[in-house]
Amino acid sequence: MPSTGPVSGPSPGAVRAPRRAALVLTPALVAGLLLLSLLAASVGAYEIPLADVAGSVLHRTGLGGATTDRVAEGVLWNVRLPRVALAVLVGGSLGCAGALMQGVFGNPLAEPGIIGISAGAAVGAVASIALGLAFLGTWTVTVCAFVSGLLTVLVVYALSRTDGRTEVVTLILTGIAVNAFAGALIGLFVFVADDAQITQITFWQLGSLAQATWPKVLAVLPWAAVGLAVAPLYARRLDLLALGERQARHLGVDVERLRVVLIVVVALLTAAAVAVSGIVSFVGLLVPHLLRMVAGPGHRFLVPGSALGGAVTLVAADLAARTLAQPAELPLGVLTALLGSPVFFLLLRRTRRRQGGWA
Structure with a gap:
């Protein structure tokens, strides 16, 4: 008579794979969101260089950086960033x-x-x-x-x-x-x-x-x-x-x-x-x-x-x-x-x- 051992569950590798995917996806999504947000704030009818966008945001948050020209600042903070x-x-x-x-x-x-x-x-x-x-x-x-x-x-x-x-x-x-x-x-x-x-x-x-x-x-x-x-x-x-x-x-x-x-x-x-x-x-x-x-x-x-x-x-x-x-x-x-x-x-x-x- 064949032996009946315990029913095996999911392998440890099968359980760990989704966890690894989640650990990779989380920082990837955060990084993607930050990069896309900077890009969305930069691109448009009035182009603002990415470096100027990052510098203006850092300056407004007290982390260094520097402001850009007045028109770009107005477009960035009154139009682009609220939308983003x-x-x-x-x-x-x-x-x-x-x-x-x-x-x-x-x-x-x-x-x-x-x-x-x-x-x-x-x-x-x-x-x-x-x-x-x-x-x-x-x-x-x-x-x-x-x-x-x-x-x-x-x-x-x-x-x-x-x-x-x-x-x-x-x-x-x-x-x-x-x-x-x-x-x-x-x-x-x-x-x-x-x-x-x-x-x-x-x-x-x-x-x-x-x-x-x-x-x-x-x-x-x-x-x-x-x-x-x-x-x-x-x-x-x-x-x-x-x-x-x-x-x-x-x-x-x-x-x-x-x-x-x-x-x-x-x-x-x-x-x-x-x-x-x-x-x-x-x-x-x-x-x-x-x-x-x-x-x-x-x-x-x-x-x-x-x-x-x-x-x-x-x-x-x-x-x-x-x-x-x-x-x-x-x-x-x-x-x-x-x-x-x-x-x-x-x-x-x-x-x-x-x-x-x-x-």
Whole structure:
């Protein structure tokens, strides 16, 4: 009779490989973000040498360096750097939110828009434009989009809750229904808007960082900081949740509480990002996919890594959006969708070919 030895688990090499990849990727992403940020601050209609950009930043932060000429200083600190900073915050928020959504739903096809955050924020922005609201001046559209996005998530969660619990399938189906309703509301507001308002609505929906200012950076910063600080604290529980809800409960995870907290974090990150940039698609969906393929599914790296990856992606995309068709500027959301959708399709086909789909 053949002997039956213990069932072998993953080899130590197979376990260490993702850890090594994570150790390499983290400094690479940080270095890439710094270099891209300097490049984005340098390149444009008014060229500023990289050495002058670095010197001015070092001088302003009290680390040496020197200022450049007055025109370059004005362009750098009033136009370029606010835009770069906003791209970092928006990209980091969307990337982190995407990783959290995929962990909460146990599905790599999940992204923040699936529970109506982006569509809800769009309703608030479009309504404020179409109705000519201006109770907060230039901040009206931003505030309406942020509040509307948060309220939409609360509605989705309330409608999904049954007997004190929420099921993933119910959340997804409710999100689909709310997205459809939000789309209908947007259509109605577009119908009653005049030509100038329709142009403004279209520009907002296509996504852009062209209106970046330091006040907008400061408006997003607290929400992004809170979300990005809280999210990694739940990495271990997300790893346990990946084993299945029942197993996670047996291991001491309060699944319902975990889901509520992380959906709130996702709502804050996404609503703040969408409120200042419009709808920028595929960042929260694609970035966690790519990192998961390289560094494995562990959320201790995946959550902060997706924030870094999202920031790198959006800084690069915004640089391309404003330089590829100079003097015109491509809509940021259109560019990310054009590049992201075929890459996502290729990843999907590759995964299905190799392992029959996502586990």
